[in-house]
Amino acid sequence: xxxxxxxxxxxxxxxxxxxxxxxxxxxxxxxxxxxxxxxxxxxxxxxxxxxxxxxxxxxxxxxxxxxxxxxxxxxxxxxxxxxxxxxxxxxxxxxxxxxxxxxxxxxxxxxxxxxxxxxxxxxxxxxxxxxxxxxxxxxxxxxxxxxxxxxxxxxxxxxxxxxxxxxxxxxxxxxxxxxxxxxxxxxxxxxxxxxxxxxxxxxxxxxxxxxxx
Numbered sequence: 001x002x003x004x005x006x007x008x009x010x011x012x013x014x015x016x017x018x019x020x021x022x023x024x025x026x027x028x029x030x031x032x033x034x035x036x037x038x039x040x041x042x043x044x045x046x047x048x049x050x051x052x053x054x055x056x057x058x059x060x061x062x063x064x065x066x067x068x069x070x071x072x073x074x075x076x077x078x079x080x081x082x083x084x085x086x087x088x089x090x091x092x093x094x095x096x097x098x099x100x101x102x103x104x105x106x107x108x109x110x111x112x113x114x115x116x117x118x119x120x121x122x123x124x125x126x127x128x129x130x131x132x133x134x135x136x137x138x139x140x141x142x143x144x145x146x147x148x149x150x151x152x153x154x155x156x157x158x159x160x161x162x163x164x165x166x167x168x169x170x171x172x173x174x175x176x177x178x179x180x181x182x183x184x185x186x187x188x189x190x191x192x193x194x195x196x197x198x199x200x201x202x203x204x205x206x207x208x209x210x211x212x213x
Contacts (some may be wrong), residue, residue, distance in 0.1 A: 017098045027199045028058050028100045030093045030122060031190075034109045034169060035132030036161045037147060038139040040178040040186075041106040044132060047187050049104055055203060062089060077158050083114055090118035096128055098190040102199070110166040128199075129172040130190070136161055137181040 021027055024146040031048070033041040043063045068075070072088055075081040086109050096103040109115050119127040139161065140148040151159035158164040174193055176186045194200040 002023055017100065021100065024100060025069060025201045026060075027100065028102055029126045029128055030097060030103045030105060030118075031128045031130060032109070032115065032118065033104065033106050033132050034172075035178075036134060036136065036139045037108060037159075038143040038145075039134035040131040040176075040183075041108075041132045044130075044176065044178070044186050044190070045104040045106040047183055048190050050199055051187060051191060052102060052200070053068045055199065055200070057102060059104060060096060060104045062092065062096075062103060063105075072096045074114060077164075079111075079158075079164075082110065086111075086118060087115040090121045093118065094121055097122065108160050108166065110160050110164065112167045113169065114170070128174065128193070129169055130174045130176060131169045131172040132176055132178055133168075134178045162196060 017028060033043075033045050035041050042061075042063055045063070049061050050061050068085075072085050075085050086107065089105060089107060093103045093105060115129060119129070143149070147156060147159065148162065150156045151162040156163075162167050172191065176189060178186065181189075191200070195202055
C-alpha cells in the first residue's frame with residue numbers, strides 16, 4: 001500500500017548514537033573519499049578499513065561499483081542520476097553512522113554541491129572529506145578497467161575527467177596526492193588525522209595486522 005505523507009514520522013531509536021559512542025572507544029563518522037576515476041579511492045578506503053578492523057573498530061566500505069549493483073542499479077551516469085546516486089548514499093551513510101560505524105565511501109562524487117549536501121545531512125564533525133588528488137595522466141596510466149581509453153575513443157559518454165566535469169574540493173579535511181604518496185604514506189596520514197582529532201584512540205600496542213602503526 002502506498003504510504004501517505006501524513007502517516008510517516010521519524011521514530012526515535014531506543015539506543016542512540018551517543019549510547020553507542022559511550023560504549024566504544026572511537027567516534028563513528030563518514031570518511032568521504034572523492035577524486036577522479038582510478039585516483040585510488042577504493043584502494044585507500046579498503047586499506048583504511050583493514051587498519052580499523054585490526055584495531056577492533058567497526059567500519060564498512062561503500063564502494064561506487066557495489067552500490068550500483070543493487071541499491072542504485074536503476075540510475076545512469078547523467079548529471080541528475082549522479083546527483084540522486086550521491087543523495088541515496090548520503091542517506092545510507094547517516095544510518096551507518098547512527099549504528100556506530102566508521103563509514104568509508106569511495107565515490108567519484110564529481111559535484112561540490114552534492115558533497116556539500118551530504119555533509120549537511122550529518123552533524124558537524126561527522127563528515128570527513130578526503131580529496132584523493134591525482135593528475136589525469138596518472139589516472140589514465142593506472143586505469144584498471146580501460147575506461148579512460150574507451151572514453152577517449154567516444155565509446156563512453158559523460159565520463160568524468162574526459163567528457164564530464166570533476167569539481168575539486170575547495171576545503172577538504174584531508175588531501176592525499178596519490179601520484180606522489182604510497183598507499184602506506186596515505187594510510188599514515190589518514191590515521192594521524194583520526195587520532196589527532198579524537199575519532200580513534202592511539203594504539204596501546206602494535207596491532208596484529210594493518211600498517212604496523
